[in-house]
Amino acid sequence: MTLHVRAAHEERVIIASKNGPALNPIQWNALAIMFILVFMPFAVAFVTNAGSSADDNFKDSMESNSGGASLNSIWLYNGGDNLTADYQNLNPTLPDQFINCAVVQDGWCIGTQAPGVQALPLGGTSYAVDWRTPAPSALIYQSHFYPSSPGQYLGASGDDHYGWLLQSDYFPNIEQGEALDKMKFTFVDTFTSYVCDYSEFTDIEFNGYLVFNHDGRSKKVDGFTFETSNKYEHRFWDNSAAEFTTACQVGFEVKFDFAGYESLAISSFVGGGDWQNTSIEVHLTEFERADDRTFTDTLLPFAGDGQFSLSIEHQNINSITAGFVIRTSTLVLSVLTFAVGIASTNAWNPFKSFIGGILP
Amino acid sequence: MIEYVIYFFTAFIAIGVVGQAGASGLLNGAFQRGFAGASAQIVSAKFLFSYTNFETFVRACLDGSIGLSGYVFLGSLGFLAAVWVNNLVEYRQAII
Numbered sequence: 255m256t257l258h259v260r261a262a263h264e265e266r267v268i269i270a271s272k273n274g275p276a277l278n279p280i281q282w283n284a285l286a287i288m289f290i291l292v293f294m295p296f297a298v299a300f301v302t303n304a305g306s307s308a309d310d311n312f313k314d315s316m317e318s319n320s321g322g323a324s325l326n327s328i329w330l331y332n333g334g335d336n337l338t339a340d341y342q343n344l345n346p347t348l349p350d351q352f353i354n355c356a357v358v359q360d361g362w363c364i365g366t367q368a369p370g371v372q373a374l375p376l377g378g379t380s381y382a383v384d385w386r387t388p389a390p391s392a393l394i395y396q397s398h399f400y401p402s403s404p405g406q407y408l409g410a411s412g413d414d415h416y417g418w419l420l421q422s423d424y425f426p427n428i429e430q431g432e433a434l435d436k437m438k439f440t441f442v443d444t445f446t447s448y449v450c451d452y453s454e455f456t457d458i459e460f461n462g463y464l465v466f467n468h469d470g471r472s473k474k475v476d477g478f479t480f481e482t483s484n485k486y487e488h489r490f491w492d493n494s495a496a497e498f499t500t501a502c503q504v505g506f507e508v509k510f511d512f513a514g515y516e517s518l519a520i521s522s523f524v525g526g527g528d529w530q531n532t533s534i535e536v537h538l539t540e541f542e543r544a545d546d547r548t549f550t551d552t553l554l555p556f557a558g559d560g561q562f563s564l565s566i567e568h569q570n571i572n573s574i575t576a577g578f579v580i581r582t583s584t585l586v587l588s589v590l591t592f593a594v595g596i597a598s599t600n601a602w603n604p605f606k607s608f609i610g611g612i613l614p
Numbered sequence: 615m616i617e618y619v620i621y622f623f624t625a626f627i628a629i630g631v632v633g634q635a636g637a638s639g640l641l642n643g644a645f646q647r648g649f650a651g652a653s654a655q656i657v658s659a660k661f662l663f664s665y666t667n668f669e670t671f672v673r674a675c676l677d678g679s680i681g682l683s684g685y686v687f688l689g690s691l692g693f694l695a696a697v698w699v700n701n702l703v704e705y706r707q708a709i710i
Contacts, residue, residue, distance in 0.1 A: 298671045519679040584683035591690035
């Protein structure tokens with residue numbers, strides 16, 4: 255049987271043309287590779303980007319509230335370095351519950367294991383105001399706000415993992431029922447300005463992911479990598495000079511651009527866009543300098559013993575249109591892939607008929 | 615899991631290409647074949663992983679993010695892979 259099939263195949267494998275064989279076996283394999291490496295990626299890119307916006311027309315997720323609304327958030331991870339002993343030496347009289355927050359993991363302060371001291375979430379509630387950063391922002395305590403007395407920050411918090419849990423009052427302007435196409439988080443240490451060519455500004459690289467919590471369940475959206483500078487140049491309100499001024503401060507924007515199907519999956523997960531009952535975790539991990547020097551005391555907007563500004567913006571997607579395009583085009587792609595599978599057998603040979611017909 | 619499937623699939627195609635090249639009188643040395651095959655496999659797998667979102671799309675299909683259409687696509691892709699692997703084993707070319 256095998257011999258028969260092989261014999262039949264031998265007769266069919268070479269396409270005859272007036273000038274001899276048109277495609278040899280190598281070229282058929284090349285055709286297969288082109289399907290996988292050229293056609294398929296383009297088709298998948300079309301499907302995944304269906305409905306996504308190419309522009310960056312972001313809307314403010316936070317409210318502009320100069321009155322100082324209190325917002326709910328906690329630190330989940332504060333860098334990864336364990337400097338508990340150093341802060342204890344610096345501040346021997348500081349209560350354990352503050353020293354304990356030199357290390358925060360998964361929302362719990364675990365710097366010391368002193369019996370009887372309950373681990374505390376590191377609170378970061380503050381004000382939504384719009385004059386510190388271009389978009390409305392909130393002030394959040396920096397990584398070592400609790401264990402460090404003013405001016406005693408040890409200069410580094412780590413390069414491993416920073417994370418925050420933001421409750422829904424951080425993004426009241428994301429309307430119920432909306433599906434998100436992109437989210438942008440801007441982190442800036444607005445309390446310290448530098449000359450714009452300050453030598454400690456540098457390019458950095460890190461990874462990131464978001465976790466959406468709704469109705470007791472969590473959905474992680476990961477795979478984001480970022481390359482940016484820790485220099486944030488912008489115009490802001492200088493209180494002492496009582497005027498807007500251009501400043502170079504430590505900070506950067508982190509933009510999470512979801513594929514169309516991710517937008518739909520997130521929207522579906524949070525109850526069809528029930529943002530009022532959703533919290534979002536922002537995680538930034540594995541920091542490196544682009545110049546390959548050790549990260550150690552590289553400036554980060556959220557590392558320190560003061561406060562930093564966080565603003566949140568978003569861009570939405572038409573979930574009905576995107577859903578239709580994504581599902582329909584995936585179905586078309588499935589039919590096409592199946593057809594290529596059939597066409598790769600002896601049962602149906604449209605390639606050979608087509609190519610044999612167009613070749614001289 | 616998906617990474618391994620893509621590595622396996624691209625490796626199989628690379629083996630098919632190099633095998634055919636050898637049968638046609640090209641890449642006569644074992645070192646040349648090994649080098650060409652490994653290069654083809656690494657480049658194609660790297661391309662699919664790093665420069666396209668093929669892997670994340672397949673992963674999304676697998677976890678149900680695209681609904682029934684995603685599972686249908688996975689079925690078609692599995693069928694295509696099975697046909698090509700069979701063809702490569704039987705005839706040393708993916709499309710016959």
